[in-house]
Amino acid sequence: MTGVLVIGAGPAGLAAARAALRAGASVTLLDSSDQLGGQYWRHLPDSRAGVREDRLHHGWDRFRALQDELLEHPGCEVVPSAQVWAIERLDEGLVVHVHVGPPDGNRRPSRELTPDAIVIATGAYDRTLPFPGWDLPGVFSAGAAQALAKGERVAVGGRVVVAGAGPFLLPVAASLAQTGARVLGVYEASRPRALARGWLPRPWRLLGATSKFGELASYALSHVRHRIPYRVGHAVIAAHGTDRVEQVTVARLDARWAPIPGTERRIDADAVCVSHGFTPRIELAIAAGCDIRPDRFVRVDDRQHTSVPGVFAAGEITGIGGVDAALAEGAIAGHGAAGGGADDPAVRRDLARRATFTDFAARIEAAHGIRPGWTGWLRPDTLVCRCEEVPYGRLRETGRATCSTSLRSLKLSTRAGLGICQGRVCGRTVEDLLGRESPGGLLDGTSTDRRPIASPVRIGELAAAHGRHTSAATDAARHQHQ
Ligand SMILES: Cc1cc2nc3c(=O)[nH]c(=O)nc-3n(C[C@H](O)[C@H](O)[C@H](O)COP(=O)(O)OP(=O)(O)OC[C@H]3O[C@@H](n4cnc5c(N)ncnc54)[C@H](O)[C@@H]3O)c2cc1C
Structure with a gap:
């Protein structure tokens, strides 16, 4: 039986897990959150029990049906509070490194998974x-x-x-x-x-x-x-x-x-x-070696298959099309990851829905995409990177003074994007502003999306990593010095 690992339990990941199960695979579904549903379907804390959870939501019944099917299926292991912190590329294949437990927990149990196929459905950050x-x-x-x-x-x-x-x-x-x-x-x-x-x-x-x-x-x-x-x-x-x-x-x-x-x-x-708008959360896709398109979404084919054998991607990391696109892409990806064909009857409806909502994504970009004149509202003292308190004036002066075309070197000179959020909030903006100052743009081929360590990890947890962990840990150490 094919073992499919689904990373992310938002609409795309839930649909992927269900489609993979229905196609006969066994599934492990991980999410760093303690609940299923992703950014779209959110849950009230236990202290608010009794308040109608479905209020402010659309498609809550659809969510409940998806969740119930996964939780009741004997072939599905659902692991909440599971943070994938690295994907390591070894000769034998990909190793997915996971910590299970609250993000600020101590001595979180770790797992290393080597599935037959992976669906990455990690969503987006808002920009x-x-x-x-x-x-x-x-x-x-x-x-x-x-x-x-x-x-x-x-x-x-x-x-x-x-x-x-x-x-x-x-x-x-x-x-x-x-x-x-x-x-x-x-x-x-x-x-x-x-x-x-x-x-x-x-x-x-x-x-x-x-x-x-x-x-x-x-x-x-x-x-x-x-x-x-x-x-x-x-x-x-x-x-x-x-x-x-x-x-x-x-x-x-x-x-x-x-x-x-x-x-x-x-x-x-x-x-x-x-x-x-939104910035796709692509650090794990980059770590797995997936091709990224010039517009920074993960490149996939008709089956939502990435450029890496056995790795599929779905949802906001392949384009911002909203919940319906995420559900359709997830179903196609999960079906493909379980070995299903691109035009099997099981996914025919999803293929049609994907076409509709991919069109939606293109319309959103055409109608609402960021236009370059927005820098007209910046002042020299406007903070661009809030973590490191880097103002716009300093970014501009450094870009002009050094004439550097390397994002990495400009980040080191300005500290922009090197703070606690690691560029998740400001990264694209920093790249945009620095690119405008460098003649010919930024040319070293790096981006603020490259984070070999996808989430904060304690030094003790890293130190405990040995054997197969070694190269990921080394990469992490190297990254800390960048
Ligand atoms: C803050 C926020 C709120 C939003 N609210 C709405 C809304 O109300 N209405 C609307 O139409 N659209 C909303 N969106 C857009 C929305 O994200 C999508 O339309 C839809 O949820 C996309 O589904 P998805 O499965 O691609 O991603 P998501 O729903 O984002 O699911 C991705 C999941 O991956 C998990 N994940 C990410 N990285 C890791 C990792 N390293 N390890 C383990 N798990 C990981 C996340 O915890 C998350 O649960 C919101 C987006 C954001 C960023």
């Missing part, structure tokens, strides 16, 4: 472009605000502004309103022409996505009911306050997202939630 004042308490990524609303029923503030780009702003505003916040406005950076360019062409292709229309209608209704204004071509370009956010400046943007002088206006607010 926030920096602006003056974004380091003040009261500024949240929209994903964090959504996680608190769904997972704790907590609104991040009383008077909240939601800003950025993309359809994700809508559920976030709806959740905030339903958890008691007054949402003062949703400010979408893209202008009407860009939105039309992304969403209007070939409308018949959207017909397969009827589930999205229902979701959209529910957000629109919530906006009307809670009187939430929605403005396009606007951005929050600064947050102000002494110890926390007290006001934000909103401005109109031109087509390149540069603020139009004279259109700035201050709004009293105690919180602002910002999202400019």
Whole structure:
């Protein structure tokens, strides 16, 4: 029997595990979280038992059905709180290194897995472009605000502004309103022409996505009911306050997202939630040796197979298409990992759904993709890397002074992206800004996504690693010195 390891139990990983089981494989499903469901389906803490968990969610019944089937299947081992911290490439194949237990736990048991096939479904981080004042308490990524609303029923503030780009702003505003916040406005950076360019062409292709229309209608209704204004071509370009956010400046943007002088206006607010899309979480795919496309998603074929034999990828790490794309890709990947064919009847429906929602991903990028004029709202003292407190001015001066084309050397010179988040928050922005200063761009072929150690590991845990661990540990040590 084929042994399939699925890393990540969000929509893509859950669908992959189920498809692999149905195709006759045995499955190990790991997730670093203590619950299944990923970023989309979140759970209330035990202290909130009794509150309806499905509120603020879409497709909760679908989640319950997926979860129940996996938990009840004798061929499925579900391991929550399981952090994959490295994937090691040996001559005999890939070794997946896992710690099981709470992230801050001591002496966590470790496991090394050598499955026949792997499905990587590690999702994405939400991306926030920096602006003056974004380091003040009261500024949240929209994903964090959504996680608190769904997972704790907590609104991040009383008077909240939601800003950025993309359809994700809508559920976030709806959740905030339903958890008691007054949402003062949703400010979408893209202008009407860009939105039309992304969403209007070939409308018949959207017909397969009827589930999205229902979701959209529910957000629109919530906006009307809670009187939430929605403005396009606007951005929050600064947050102000002494110890926390007290006001934000909103401005109109031109087509390149540069603020139009004279259109700035201050709004009293105690919180602002910002999202400019998502960054795929590809460190494990890189560690496994998978090809990464120029747009930084994992390259897959029709079966969701990566460039590495036996390694499949699904969900946000292959493109930002939302939950439906993740479910369809997961099912195709799991089926393939178990040895199934690309056009078996079992996955025919998923192939059609994937085509619909891959189209969705392209529309999101065309309509809401980041435009270069956003740097117009930065000031020399605006922090770009919050962990290491690196301001925009220092990044620019260093880039110009050294004329270096090496990301690695520029990171070492500026310290940007070397802090506790290891570039998960600022990495893409640091690359973008440094690339603009280097004549010809950054040329050393590295990226901030390369993290051989995918999650924090205690020195004691590393020291305990021996034998087969050796090369991963050596790589880690090398990485620490970079
Ligand atoms: C903070 C946040 C909130 C979001 N909320 C919504 C929302 O409310 N509505 C919406 O439409 N979209 C939301 N999205 C977008 C959403 O992620 C997707 O549409 C959908 O969840 C993608 O499914 P996925 O399976 O690809 O990834 P995910 O749902 O992100 O699942 C990936 C899983 O992989 C696990 N994982 C990652 N790395 C490791 C590792 N090294 N070891 C073990 N496990 C690992 C994670 O814990 C996670 O559970 C959100 C995204 C983010 C970042």
